Amino acid sequence: MNEIGLMHILVISTSLFFIGVYGFLTRRNMISMLMSVELILNAVNLNFVAFNKFLYPGQLSGLFFIIFNIAIAAAEAAVAIAIIINLYRNHRSIDINDATTMKF
């Protein structure tokens, strides 16, 4: 119980993942939804680093995945925020409940 092992990190990353999913499904502000997606991506990063350190210390593929993952998350956030700004110009709101021009 003295050392932090793989199990501790996995518990944290899994809870981070589900907090992200919960936030994505319940938050109504688009920026908050984007932040929830970032939580999911960070849970993935934690997973990769933990597996790489504890199970496969000789490999690098997990670490490389994280570097690319961070870069892509930044690109995705940039495009998403640009789209949300444009949406704000048209709708005057970033609440997802107001973006209901189209409904089935």
Add this chain to the structure above:
Amino acid sequence: MTSDFFILMKSELSLVFIIFLLLILKVSDVFKSNSAFSHFSNVLLVLNFVFGFLFNSEGTLFNGMFYTNSALALEKNILNFGVLVICLQAFDWLKTHKHVAEFYILLLSTLLGMFYMISSGHFLMFYLGLELASIPLAALANFDLEKRKSSEAAMKLILSSAFASGILLFGISLLYGATGSLLFSEMPMLITDSPLQVVSLIFIFTGFAFKLSVVPFHFWTADVYEGAPVAVTSFLSVISKAAMVFVFISILMPLFASAKDLFYLILLLSIVLTISIGNLFAIRQDNIKRFLAFSSIAQVGYVLLGLSSGNSIGISASIYFLMVYLFSNLAAFGVISIVSSQSGKENISDYKGFYTNNKMLSWILAIAMFSLAGIPPTAGFFGKMFLVTAGASKGNFVLVGFAALNMVVSLYYYLRVIKAIFIDKNDEPIASISGSISHHIGLILCFLGIILTGFAGGLYEYIAIAFKL
């Protein structure tokens, strides 16, 4: 060694070359008019399509990260052709648009991402390709910057695709923990049916299902299709769906090879839901883009039915069906795009009496609808027949019967469009519409595709030989 690099990656390199050439031309402002720029880009795309058939070889690069063979080259050619037709049909819409160069550059970047995704031999490469294919697509959906619907569609697309790739990545990370490898060539040997691996495979399947708009994860589809510009909608419904099915075949099916029963169970549930919900919602739509969105959801269900057989017959049947689907859907979208850019009308009720002023366009739309519904002389019939035959090889005749019954339901709503065009009376039908030469060429290519792929039996055999496993 270096020549290997250039020959194996030639489809990707030629696309990169075109993207940078267009970027330089845009910056240096060589072309004074939009139409000159479009014509130039279309010629480049024709050359790119022809180049896709030359110097095909087989091999791997970058320690197995990238591989290609004749089957993958065939898939890339199909995508190249589809993008060429979409660009030809977008000509009239782009003529008055402010950002022509950006349209081509973003569209080709998306295509480049799909090529890397199809050729990937490693999860990192696959993920990079997937994101390159989905981030520019969201920017494209927002291409009519001042329209409310367009930005709303883009927001829905980027949020749901980011969420989907988050779930997919979580699955990949668990799979890495369980197997210790990310290479697809090593993966099938390492996969057993331990609980952690099964959970991770289900996460990965969910990510794929989001991108394919398989039913429990289809909510974004209709809104995005309705709001995005027509050219982007046709790209989303044909090219990005076809690319995702190709990746489904070459990546997901080998991963599930040691958990066949689980895979069949998941597929069975999603096929039943996808086909029935797609059909039921398509019946009540009036906006024609939304209608085609739900019809494309139902068509994906049929593709999955073919793939559920898990053998090479099912794979070649679904590739053949995707080709037919590409021709029929692009023909339909070609007519819709010109109608919407010239009259602004997008509802099925607006198409009443369409035949009085536009004889040719009506016939093309009608044949496209017949092909989507699967009526015999058109290619759509053969596509669906091969798919259902492949699905029946598993011996589950209840499922096949269910799919066949749903084809009857789908006939109802496809014929509703044809009835509106030919039979319904309208005091103010849509005025006569004249498209450009490029647009005509795009429509004629699709029309010939619908008719000829039905009769050219050699095509199916060609695909079957390319996919001999």
